[in-house]
Amino acid sequence: MKILQRAVTVIGLSADKKGRNSSIRREMLNNKACTGSLTILVATAALALSSAAFGSSSALLHASLQTDVSPQPSSKQTNHVKSESTNATSMACGNVSVQVLGSGGPELDDGRTSSAYLVWVNNRARVLVDAGSGSSVQFGAAGASFETLDVILLSHLHTDHSADLPSFVKGGYFTNREKNLWVMGPDGNGTMPSTNAYVTSLIGEEGAFKYLSSYTINGKDDYTISTKSVASATLKKPFEYAVNNDISVQAMSVNHGPIPTLAWKVKANGCEVVFSGDTNDKEGNLSRFAKNVDLLVLHNAINDNAGRVAKNLHMTPTQIIDIAEQSKAKRIVLSHIMKRSESGLDALTEAITVVAEARVYAAQELMNIELLDDN
Numbered sequence: 023m024k025i026l027q028r029a030v031t032v033i034g035l036s037a038d039k040k041g042r043n044s045s046i047r048r049e050m051l052n053n054k055a056c057t058g059s060l061t062i063l064v065a066t067a068a069l070a071l072s073s074a075a076f077g078s079s080s081a082l083l084h085a086s087l088q089t090d091v092s093p094q095p096s097s098k099q100t101n102h103v104k105s106e107s108t109n110a111t112s113m114a115c116g117n118v119s120v121q122v123l124g125s126g127g128p129e130l131d132d133g134r135t136s137s138a139y140l141v142w143v144n145n146r147a148r149v150l151v152d153a154g155s156g157s158s159v160q161f162g163a164a165g166a167s168f169e170t171l172d173v174i175l176l177s178h179l180h181t182d183h184s185a186d187l188p189s190f191v192k193g194g195y196f197t198n199r200e201k202n203l204w205v206m207g208p209d210g211n212g213t214m215p216s217t218n219a220y221v222t223s224l225i226g227e228e229g230a231f232k233y234l235s236s237y238t239i240n241g242k243d244d245y246t247i248s249t250k251s252v253a254s255a256t257l258k259k260p261f262e263y264a265v266n267n268d269i270s271v272q273a274m275s276v277n278h279g280p281i282p283t284l285a286w287k288v289k290a291n292g293c294e295v296v297f298s299g300d301t302n303d304k305e306g307n308l309s310r311f312a313k314n315v316d317l318l319v320l321h322n323a324i325n326d327n328a329g330r331v332a333k334n335l336h337m338t339p340t341q342i343i344d345i346a347e348q349s350k351a352k353r354i355v356l357s358h359i360m361k362r363s364e365s366g367l368d369a370l371t372e373a374i375t376v377v378a379e380a381r382v383y384a385a386q387e388l389m390n391i392e393l394l395d396d397n
């Protein structure tokens with residue numbers, strides 16, 4: 023069934039930038055009442071639907087939204103994709119947006135889809151970052167076409183970032199996709215498989231869904247899925263790959279406890295976007311990897327009182343504030359919201375707005391943030 027294309031477009035206003043010391047940050051995190059002196063508009067779509075709610079496309083089409091709703095032009099209406107940005111670093115950022123397909127983590131009852139983001143370039147869905155549970159349904163709800171997708175970038179292979187991959191492949195059978203597809207993610211270790219091994223275990227010839235294996239064999243089906251496992255990418259020597267004339271990607275390894283994990287950077291049309299993945303930023307490199315980017319997605323999975331195990335996996339709100347400030351990213355998106363972090367989300371949003379020269383967004387399902395060189 024063809025679902026009408028739609029997107030929730032949000033507009034954020036920069037707040038006055040005032041204090042910059044850490045005591046203010048801590049105070050704001052500890053005191054949610056500290057809101058009077060700030061002008062903040064974090065427009066959010068009231069579309070925090072659980073995966074279960076997505077069973078009917080009509081439910082989506084009739085869902086009420088509290089924000090501007092601007093339909094994405096049909097991909098067929100846009101035909102100037104190719105070779106506009108062979109010199110991506112010198113051109114002004116434009117015609118790119120980042121849409122949140124999933125703003126949650128692995129919880130079942132949080133009303134959020136697991137982690138996934140879509141990068142639209144010239145009104146076409148081109149890059150999928152993470153493919154957590156429910157994201158294939160949200161992909162359709164966003165009006166995205168599987169045929170235009172160039173690459174799927176996985177931050178890591180926890181279920182809430184990767185479990186829907188076979189659903190995308192099976193769903194793609196019912197499209198006219200003909201161009202090959204990249205799936206890129208981290209290398210493995212004793213705890214986790216490599217991205218190559220993960221894909222093979224699912225849709226390889228001996229995989230759990232081996233009935234889809236024709237997509238992994240060159241020339242055997244309408245398109246071929248290629249995989250890349252990225253090992254030991256550093257700030258000084260990140261993994262870099264030009265997907266095509268429009269889009270290039272970079273990856274840097276980040277610490278997520280024992281789980282091999284990558285932060286991804288997507289470059290297109292003069293825009294740069296960084297996705298932190300799950301990390302506690304132990305190396306302290308995230309702000310430099312995301313220096314001056316147009317948009318930085320930071321995963322806010324825990325609160326400052328989290329225990330040792332959680333802090334070994336995730337960054338705290340205090341760290342997030344520092345990373346947001348130091349990166350000088352133009353836009354910050356707080357995502358991977360969990361019940362243990364949601365209660366502090368407003369205070370964190372406000373605290374970042376005070377210390378960082380950034381527009382700050384609390385991620386919501388299908389929120390679509392347009393990147394324009396307007397500040």
Ligand SMILES: [Zn+2]
Binds near residue numbers: 281
């Ligand atoms: Zn994780």
